[in-house]
Amino acid sequence: MTDDHRPIPGPRPGHVPPIPGRQPSAPPPGVPTPGAPKPGAHLAAPESPVxxxxxxxxxxxxxxxxLLAEVDEVRQSVGDTFxxxxxxxxxxxxxxxxxxxxxxxDEVDRR
Structure with missing residues (x-):
C-alpha cells in the first residue's frame, strides 16, 4: 500500500525561502505592515473635543x-568646597x- 498523502518534496508554489543571514525585505510602498503604527495614531481624533x-x-x-533658587542657595552655602x-x-x-x-x-500635549 502506498502513502499518497505525503507532501511533495521541494519548494511550495509562491514561497521564496529566506536567504540565511539576510533580513526579509520590507513590503513595497503603500502596503501596510501588520502591527506597524498608523501615522497620526497618537493624535486625538478630529471629532473629539479639544x-x-x-x-x-x-x-x-x-x-x-x-526650585532653582533652592539650587542656588545650596551652591552658595558650600562655597568653593566640594x-x-x-x-x-x-x-x-x-x-x-x-x-x-x-x-x-505632557498635560499640554494631551490637548
Whole structure:
C-alpha cells in the first residue's frame, strides 16, 4: 500500500525561502505592515473635543523658579568646597524642576 498523502518534496508554489543571514525585505510602498503604527495614531481624533489645559503657566514658572533658587542657595552655602551631600541635594532639586516641566508639557500635549 502506498502513502499518497505525503507532501511533495521541494519548494511550495509562491514561497521564496529566506536567504540565511539576510533580513526579509520590507513590503513595497503603500502596503501596510501588520502591527506597524498608523501615522497620526497618537493624535486625538478630529471629532473629539479639544479640552482646555488645566496647567497655569505662571504656577509652573513659579515652582521651577523656587526650585532653582533652592539650587542656588545650596551652591552658595558650600562655597568653593566640594560637598557630595550638597551636590546630591542640587541634583534632587533639578530633577524635581525637570518633573514639573515635563508634567506641564505632557498635560499640554494631551490637548
Amino acid at each position: 479640552r482646555a489645559s488645566t496647567i497655569e503657566p505662571e504656577s509652573v514658572t513659579q515652582r521651577v523658579d523656587e 560637598d557630595l551631600a550638597a551636590l546630591s541635594r542640587q541634583a534632587e532639586l533639578l530633577d524635581q524642576a525637570h518633573d514639573v516641566l515635563t508634567g506641564a508639557l
